[in-house]
Amino acid sequence: MSSQGLPLSRFKVLDLTRVRAGPTCVRQLADWGADVIKIEEPPKATAGEGLGGPRDGFDFQNLHRNKRSITLNLKAEAGKKIFFDLVRAVDVVVENYRPDVKSRLGIDYEACRAVNPRIVYGSISGFGQDGPYALRPGFDQVAQGMGGLMSITGLPGQGPVRVGIPIADLCAGMFCAQGILLALLERENSGEGQWVQTSLLEAQIQMLDFQAARYLMDGEVPKQAGNDHPTSIPTGVFPTADGHINIAVAGQEIYERFCKAMDAPQLMTKPEYASGALRSKNRAALNAEIAELTRTKPSAYWIEMLNKAGCPSGPIYTIDQVFSDPQVQHDQMAVPVTHPRLGEINLVGQAIKMSRTPATIRSATPDLGADTDTVLQELGYGADAIAELRKTGAV
Structure with missing residues (x-):
C-alpha cells in the first residue's frame, strides 16, 4: 500500500532507535506516511536476542511496522559514509542512545548538521542530554519512580506502585514525535533544522499534569488515592x-x-x-x-x-474484553496487516483519526536488512559495490 497522500509522505526519516521510547516516536512518523529507513546492526553469529525482544514477537512487530530495514555497521568507515550519504538525503534522524554514544560514534547532531543544515535530529534520553544524571542508563520504571508517578499510584498505604504500561517511554516517544513535527513546521520558515530533545524523566513529569500543579501552586504533596479520583468525588x-x-x-x-x-x-x-x-x-x-x-x-x-x-x-475490562467491545471495534483499534512469514496479524491502531488522510498500517515489520540493497541502489551504489560492502561487513 502506498503512502502517497498521507500527511508525512514527503518526509524521509532515519531510524536509529531501539527498545521502546524511540520506536514509539518513529512509529508515529511512519504510520502517517513518512519513508522510514530503520538502521540496524549487521547480524553476528554470536549475537543473542537483540534489544526489543524477538523480531517476530508481538512487541517488535507492533513497534516497527511501516518501515524499511537496512543493516549498517556505524563503526566501519564505509558504513559511516553510507550513513552520511543518507543524512544528506533525508529530513529527520531519530535516536535514543545514551547521550555520549552518538558523539563517540561521530553521528551526533552537529556531525549531521554539517552535511545537512536542514536536518531535524530527534533525541530521547533517560534524564536529559546534559546535567548530573545525563550518563545514567534510562529505564521506564526508574523514570516512573523519579517522576513521582509511583508515589500517587496504588491504594493508600500500599507503597509505591508502577503503572501497568511503560508510560514514561511511551510519552517520551510521543513528545519527541510532536517536537519533530514542530521543527519541520518551523523549518518551512527558517530553512534550517534543529535538535529536538526530550527524556523519560521530563515526559513523566509533564504527564503528572494537575498533580504537579497541585504541588507547584498550592504546596500540597499528592498521595495515593487508589481507585478514587483525587479531586472529583465520588x-x-x-x-x-x-x-x-x-x-x-x-x-x-x-x-x-x-x-x-x-x-x-x-x-x-x-x-x-x-x-x-x-x-x-x-x-x-x-x-x-x-x-x-x-x-x-x-x-x-x-x-x-x-x-x-x-x-x-x-x-x-480485561484486555480481551476491550477488543470485543462494539465501540472499540467500530473505532478500528485492532488493525490487520499481512506479514510475509507470519501471515495476517493484528496490530494496535492509531488513536488519531483524520477525515481525509487517515493513518494506515501499510506494511508489516520488515525482516532484518530486507531493504538494504534497495536503499543502497537509491543512493547510487551498484551491484559490485554492494557486494564489496557485504564482504567487508560494512552492511
Whole structure:
C-alpha cells in the first residue's frame, strides 16, 4: 500500500532507535506516511536476542511496522559514509542512545548538521542530554519512580506502585514525535533544522499534569488515592452484583443528577455531602453508601441507566474484553496487516483519526536488512559495490 497522500509522505526519516521510547516516536512518523529507513546492526553469529525482544514477537512487530530495514555497521568507515550519504538525503534522524554514544560514534547532531543544515535530529534520553544524571542508563520504571508517578499510584498505604504500561517511554516517544513535527513546521520558515530533545524523566513529569500543579501552586504533596479520583468525588470503582464498574461524578450538577438516578435522595439531603469539599472530607462514608446501592444490580444495568441519566459510567475490562467491545471495534483499534512469514496479524491502531488522510498500517515489520540493497541502489551504489560492502561487513 502506498503512502502517497498521507500527511508525512514527503518526509524521509532515519531510524536509529531501539527498545521502546524511540520506536514509539518513529512509529508515529511512519504510520502517517513518512519513508522510514530503520538502521540496524549487521547480524553476528554470536549475537543473542537483540534489544526489543524477538523480531517476530508481538512487541517488535507492533513497534516497527511501516518501515524499511537496512543493516549498517556505524563503526566501519564505509558504513559511516553510507550513513552520511543518507543524512544528506533525508529530513529527520531519530535516536535514543545514551547521550555520549552518538558523539563517540561521530553521528551526533552537529556531525549531521554539517552535511545537512536542514536536518531535524530527534533525541530521547533517560534524564536529559546534559546535567548530573545525563550518563545514567534510562529505564521506564526508574523514570516512573523519579517522576513521582509511583508515589500517587496504588491504594493508600500500599507503597509505591508502577503503572501497568511503560508510560514514561511511551510519552517520551510521543513528545519527541510532536517536537519533530514542530521543527519541520518551523523549518518551512527558517530553512534550517534543529535538535529536538526530550527524556523519560521530563515526559513523566509533564504527564503528572494537575498533580504537579497541585504541588507547584498550592504546596500540597499528592498521595495515593487508589481507585478514587483525587479531586472529583465520588469518582471511583464500585461493586455490582456481578463485578465492578467505574462511576465518575464531577461537580455539583452531575452529583445531583447522580443522586436522582440512583433514587437516593438521602445522598443529597445529608449535610456532610452538601458540597464538593464536604464530600471529599467524608469520601469513605459516601463511597460505602453508594456501594450498598450498586451491589444490588448487575454492571450492565448501572452502566446503561447512569449514562442515560448523564452520569459517566463504564465497565472495567480485561484486555480481551476491550477488543470485543462494539465501540472499540467500530473505532478500528485492532488493525490487520499481512506479514510475509507470519501471515495476517493484528496490530494496535492509531488513536488519531483524520477525515481525509487517515493513518494506515501499510506494511508489516520488515525482516532484518530486507531493504538494504534497495536503499543502497537509491543512493547510487551498484551491484559490485554492494557486494564489496557485504564482504567487508560494512552492511
